[in-house]
Amino acid sequence: MTQGFVGNLSIFVLALLVGFEVISKVPATLHTPLMSGANSIHGVVLVGVVVLSSFVDGPFGYVLTFVAAAFGAANVVGGYAVTDRMLQMFRKRPVPASAPKAVEGESA
Amino acid sequence: MSLDDGVRLASLFGAVCFVLGLHLMNSPATARRGNQLSAFGMGVAIIAVLVSVTDSGNMNATRWLVLICGALIGSGAGLYSARAVAMTQMPQLVSLFNAVGGGAAALIALADYQHDSHVSAGIATAGVLDVLIGGVTFSGSLIAAAKLQGYWSQPVNFPGSRLVSAVLALVAVAGGIAVIAGAHSPWLLGLVLIAALGLGIGMVLPIGGADMPVVISLLNAFTGTAVAMAGFVLENATLTIAGALVGASGGILTKLMADAMNRSVLSIMAGGFGTGATGVDVGPGSGGTVKSIAIDDAALQLAYASKVIVVPGYGLAAAQAQHEVRELGELLESRGIEVSYAIHPVAGRMPGHMNVLLAEANVPYDQLREMEDVNPEFDRTDVALIIGANDVTNPAARRPGNAVSGMPILDVDHARSIIVIKRSMASGYAGIDNELYGDPKTSMLFSDAKKGLASLVAATKLVD
Numbered sequence: 001m002t003q004g005f006v007g008n009l010s011i012f013v014l015a016l017l018v019g020f021e022v023i024s025k026v027p028a029t030l031h032t033p034l035m036s037g038a039n040s041i042h043g044v045v046l047v048g049v050v051v052l053s054s055f056v057d058g059p060f061g062y063v064l065t066f067v068a069a070a071f072g073a074a075n076v077v078g079g080y081a082v083t084d085r086m087l088q089m090f091r092k093r094p095v096p097a098s099a100p101k102a103v104e105g106e107s108a
Numbered sequence: 109m110s111l112d113d114g115v116r117l118a119s120l121f122g123a124v125c126f127v128l129g130l131h132l133m134n135s136p137a138t139a140r141r142g143n144q145l146s147a148f149g150m151g152v153a154i155i156a157v158l159v160s161v162t163d164s165g166n167m168n169a170t171r172w173l174v175l176i177c178g179a180l181i182g183s184g185a186g187l188y189s190a191r192a193v194a195m196t197q198m199p200q201l202v203s204l205f206n207a208v209g210g211g212a213a214a215l216i217a218l219a220d221y222q223h224d225s226h227v228s229a230g231i232a233t234a235g236v237l238d239v240l241i242g243g244v245t246f247s248g249s250l251i252a253a254a255k256l257q258g259y260w261s262q263p264v265n266f267p268g269s270r271l272v273s274a275v276l277a278l279v280a281v282a283g284g285i286a287v288i289a290g291a292h293s294p295w296l297l298g299l300v301l302i303a304a305l306g307l308g309i310g311m312v313l314p315i316g317g318a319d320m321p322v323v324i325s326l327l328n329a330f331t332g333t334a335v336a337m338a339g340f341v342l343e344n345a346t347l348t349i350a351g352a353l354v355g356a357s358g359g360i361l362t363k364l365m366a367d368a369m370n371r372s373v374l375s376i377m378a379g380g381f382g383t384g385a386t387g388v389d390v391g392p393g394s395g396g397t398v399k400s401i402a403i404d405d406a407a408l409q410l411a412y413a414s415k416v417i418v419v420p421g422y423g424l425a426a427a428q429a430q431h432e433v434r435e436l437g438e439l440l441e442s443r444g445i446e447v448s449y450a451i452h453p454v455a456g457r458m459p460g461h462m463n464v465l466l467a468e469a470n471v472p473y474d475q476l477r478e479m480e481d482v483n484p485e486f487d488r489t490d491v492a493l494i495i496g497a498n499d500v501t502n503p504a505a506r507r508p509g510n511a512v513s514g515m516p517i518l519d520v521d522h523a524r525s526i527i528v529i530k531r532s533m534a535s536g537y538a539g540i541d542n543e544l545y546g547d548p549k550t551s552m553l554f555s556d557a558k559k560g561l562a563s564l565v566a567a568t569k570l571v572d
Contacts, residue, residue: 005230008340008348015336015349018127019356025134028453028478031361031460034133035328036202037143038357041126042209042335044150044350046179047119047157048216051342053175054161056219062174064222068215069178070185071208076154078186079205080147082193086464087140089195093472 030090036083043076111163118156119346125149126350130357136473153346182208195468196425199324199458200256206324206331207249213334213351214242214304217341218297225292234340236284239297242334243304244311249327251312256320256457264313273310279303311377317457318537319376321365324458326373329358361459368453368479370505370515398533401551403560406527407567410436413490415446417482419518420462421455423496423530424557430469432561433495437471439568448475450482450492450518452500483519492523494544496557498536504543511538526550529560 026034049068056065125145132142161167186205193201217238221227227235254260280303283296315323336351338344366373401409410416418433437447449471455462463476477485486492494501501520505512520526526549533552535541544550553560 004343005228005234005340008343008345011345012336012340012348012352015123015352016356019130019353020360022127022130023133023353023357023360026130027134027136028364028451028460029463029473029476030133030136030139031364031453032198032202032456032458032464033139033143033460034130034357035325035361035459036198036205037129037133037146038328038332038354039202039205039209040143040150041130041146041350042213042331042354043205044122044126044153044347045209045212045216045335045338047153048335048338048342048344048347049178049212050154050157050161050175051344052216052219053171054164054166055223056171057223061219061222062170064215064219065171066174066178068212068219069175070182071212071215073179073182074186074189075182075205075209075212076150076186077183078190078201080143080150081187081190082198082201083143084140084147085190086195086198086467087136087143089464089467090136090139090473091467091470092137093474 033083033086033090036079036086040076040079040083043072043079046072046076048072111159115156115160118152122149122153122156123346123349125152126353130353157346195464196428197257198464199320199456199461200253202458203249203253203256203324203327206327207246207253210242210245210249210327210331210334212242213331213338214239214246214301216338217242218294218301220341221287221297222294225294229288229290231341231343232288232290234337235297236287236300238334238337238341239301240280240284240304241330241337243301244308245327245330245334247305247308248312248323248330249308251309252320252323252327255312255317263316269310269314273307276303276306276310280307315376316537318454319369319371320457321454321459321461322362322369322371322373322376325358325361325365327358329355329362332356332358365454365459368516370513398545399548399551401527401553403553403563403567406551406553407564407571409491409525409527410440410445410493410564411443411568411571413440413445415485415489416440416448416491416493417477417486417489417520417523418447418449419492419494419497419501419520420449420451420466421495421497421500422457422462423498425456425462425465425496427496427557429495429558429561430465430471432558432565434466434469434471436561436565436568437475439565448477448482448485450477450479450520452479452497452518453516455497455500479516479518486519486522489523490525492520492526494520494526494528494530495561496529498530498542499538501544502536502538502540502542503547504540511540520544521547521549524549527553529553529555529557529564531556
């Protein structure tokens with residue numbers, strides 16, 4: 001990647017603005033899954049660890065890479081898994097509002 | 109098209125998936141698909157980078173081994189915790205993911221600098237910020253997780269803690285400036301990391317339990333920023349974009365949470381309010397007398413209402429009474445009563461936490477109502493049933509001059525009658541009396557949330 005520091009800074013600022021725009025529309029009901037989902041997105045740090053692993057040397061570098069790989073992978077795998085688990089709990093009521101709700105919870 | 113272009117396009121695709129995935133989070137109906145899209149984009153980005161490093165010819169057996177072993181162990185741990193965690197423990201898990209994400213980002217900068225310290229001032233600045241923010245996030249999030257888990261929840265202040273933090277900050281800044289000025293010493297950056305770890309501990313230790321939603325949001329924003337900085341260090345746009353998105357998300361949530369408590373982020377970081385230090389039993393301060401109500405009478409009131417709004421607070425989750433409240437809600441609905449749940453933004457231990465807890469108990473999401481949306485409806489409500497919520501219902505917030513002044517509240521006092529399920533008259537985190545309890549329309553049902561709700565369900569079933 002050769003866009004340089006200023007290029008990266010431009011991308012950063014623009015992505016920040018896109019983030020503000022998109023996320024300000026998320027309702028409060030979904031704030032926990034949103035944070036958990038954003039959490040999984042910062043698991044992208046694993047991509048950085050892969051890049052890192054291609055040039056590190058020596059025991060110190062290897063230890064840092066190993067720990068970073070474990071951290072990043074835990075972040076990305078666990079983050080997406082738990083967000084999905086959470087979101088599948090959000091469901092509509094099965095029948096129109098006024099009718100009694102007899103059958104529910106079988107998919108819990 | 110070269111392989112490099114292909115890898116870049118795949119990374120761009122990943123970034124687009126992140127943005128669209130977040131966009132789909134704007135409705136509960138599409139949110140799950142959004143998360144899956146985001147995960148798919150992540151998979152593509154990871155495969156692309158794996159192809160790229162394989163093609164570079166720089167990978168050898170040791171490097172692969174280190175990477176794969178680390179990733180496998182991490183994946184296993186992440187998957188296990190994602191499956192095993194109870195929904196009440198979500199804030200802890202999110203904190204832990206903040207910790208590992210920030211920690212990994214800090215390690216990237218450190219390892220990169222250790223490999224080659226002859227970097228431009230711009231990249232050195234990003235590296236220092238990465239180590240600093242990532243380090244603070246790592247230790248701060250671990251402390252936050254431990255507090256949320258209940259190892260200790262009281263704010264911790266020891267004499268001279270401010271001085272220690274000030275010294276650490278000085279060390280971090282001085283070390284950082286030296287690195288940026290071109291010291292070429294990995295040990296110096298290591299020193300910045302150690303100082304940052306200390307700062308993180310010093311930052312979160314004095315913060316009280318009620319301020320946790322703000323702290324988690326802030327640490328989330330920090331993690332995103334640290335990852336974006338790692339993107340600068342590695343000159344990798346995927347990291348920069350994803351980090352910026354998370355930074356924006358955490359920033360917005362921090363602001364929303366702080367606003368919902370009418371507190372500035374700075375004053376929270378300084379410690380104080382969320383301490384619950386004066387949480388002793390006190391009488392009602394508004395001059396009114398407190399009226400208590402028997403279970404049977406409360407059941408009658410509920411059973412003959414036509415519109416009931418339930419106001420759940422963290423006390424409900426702490427008592428694990430989500431299923432009982434859902435059962436009561438369904439029972440009332442089966443009598444043709446309109447039931448909804450009014451959720452204050454800071455109900456729970458992280459933004460939106462209460463919604464997840466109720467969704468887990470099978471409350472349909474269209475019954476979960478946000479504060480601004482539901483407040484006008486209290487005027488038409490027969491019974492407001494408050495369970496485990498306190499400060500967010502205190503009408504004193506509308507007047508200046510007290511601890512909750514200006515805090516947005518649920519207008520429960522506009523309802524025709526109010527039933528409060530509460531163990532005692534103890535005050536909330538703000539440490540002041542709730543004037544609502546002295547209101548002639550209010551009746552107190554002194555009980556644990558779980559037991560009280562279970563008896564209410566039983567009594568309501570007996571009402572013809």
